[in-house]
Amino acid sequence: KLLVVPFALILVETPISPQERLAQGSANDRVKARWGEMWGALQGNRVWQPTLAIFFFSCLPGPGTAMTNFFINDLGFSEEELSYIAVVAAISGAVGMTCYYKFFKELNWHGYFAIVVVISSALSLTPLILVFHLNRSWGIPDLAFALGDDAIIDVTNALLAMPILILIATICPHGVESSLYALVTSVQMAGGTVAGSLSALLISAFGIELHNYDRLWQLILLCALLRLTFLPIIPMLPTKLTQVQSTSKSEYGAGLVLALLVLGVFWALGQSSYKLATVSD
Known part of the structure; x- marks a missing residue:
């Protein structure tokens, strides 16, 4: 991580003069103004x-940790083999x-997402082999199949993730790019x-140990199969990158986004607290 430090020193930041700072108003005024802009954009x-x-x-x-544990405990993969994967x-x-x-990148997003989601769902079944x-x-040796299978699945996942990353960067209006980008990525992380x-609940429900x-x-x-539930959500995405210029607004939609973000944060805190309490007991 220390390798990042030299690149950080390259960044040039122009200091704000006292006159400019005075013109911007107090910190409270700036926060209110920025929140108003972000709320309007959202x-x-x-x-x-x-x-x-x-x-x-x-x-x-996804199967996540259950599949990793299966690689280690059932197939007997070593740490080196897992690093290959x-x-x-x-x-x-x-x-x-x-x-x-x-x-x-020039394809219609609705059709593109529908096809890739279906293919991704089908390929997600290949670990059954x-x-x-x-x-x-x-x-076919276990490691050879796991490497090939993982390669195909990860290519498909990247084909799904790439347009989403582009969309996140594109939907942020001018003036509040950084704040809104942080909000959208926070919603994604939530x-x-x-x-x-x-995933943890499903692993427990199926009795996988x-x-x-x-x-x-x-x-x-x-x-x-749950991946296919994304298909009815696809119409909420623009058909193309140029379509994100719609001017229609909804306070309820923006409120729902914020509510999901808050719930996601509390969910994460609750899960962390529960795990800590369980470990201490």
């Missing part, structure tokens, strides 16, 4: 609707983002926290 349908869609997408659970995942993500930029050890009957909690993976296939199947 009310726009071009902002709150995609933000809700991003939140919902981020809430979708992580490297392949990173490279595959970069490949997916490059493919989107090169081949898919490892769970039932079908690859061994085909003469959704990710909910997804992690839902460190050495019991009898129902792991059911968890994988359910998580794959």
Whole structure:
């Protein structure tokens, strides 16, 4: 992390003169003005609707830690082999983002998301081959199949994530870019926290433990099917990047976004407090 320090020193920031600071008013006035601008921007349908869609997408659970534990305890993968999978995942993500930029960025987003979500849901079922050890009957080693499977899934996930990242950066109006971008990404992270909690609840509900993976296939199947629930949400996204210029507004939509953000934060705090209390007991 210290490697970032030299690059931070390159940043140039022009100091604000006393006259400019006086013209901007007090800190309280500036906060009120910035909040008013951000609230007005958040009310726009071009902002709150995609933000809700991003939140919902981020809430979708996955097999997550259950699959990692399966790799370690059932398939016997070492830390080195898991690191290979992580490297392949990173490279595959970069490949997916490059493919989107090169081949898919001009496509209609509604059709694009619908197709990629369906493909992603189908590919999310491929770990079942490892769970039932079908690859061994085909003469494919567990690690080789896991690497190939993870590469394909991560390319697809990147094809889903890339337009969402572009959308987050695009929907932020001029003047409040940084504040609104931070808000939208916070909503996205709140959704990710909910997804992690839902995954943990599902793992517990299916009785999946460190050495019991009898129902792991059911968890994988359910998580794959839950991805399809994003299909009815797709109309909340713009059909193309240029469509985000809509001027329609809704206070209720903006309020819902803020409510979800607050609930997500309290959910995260509640989960953390519960885990700490459980560990201490």
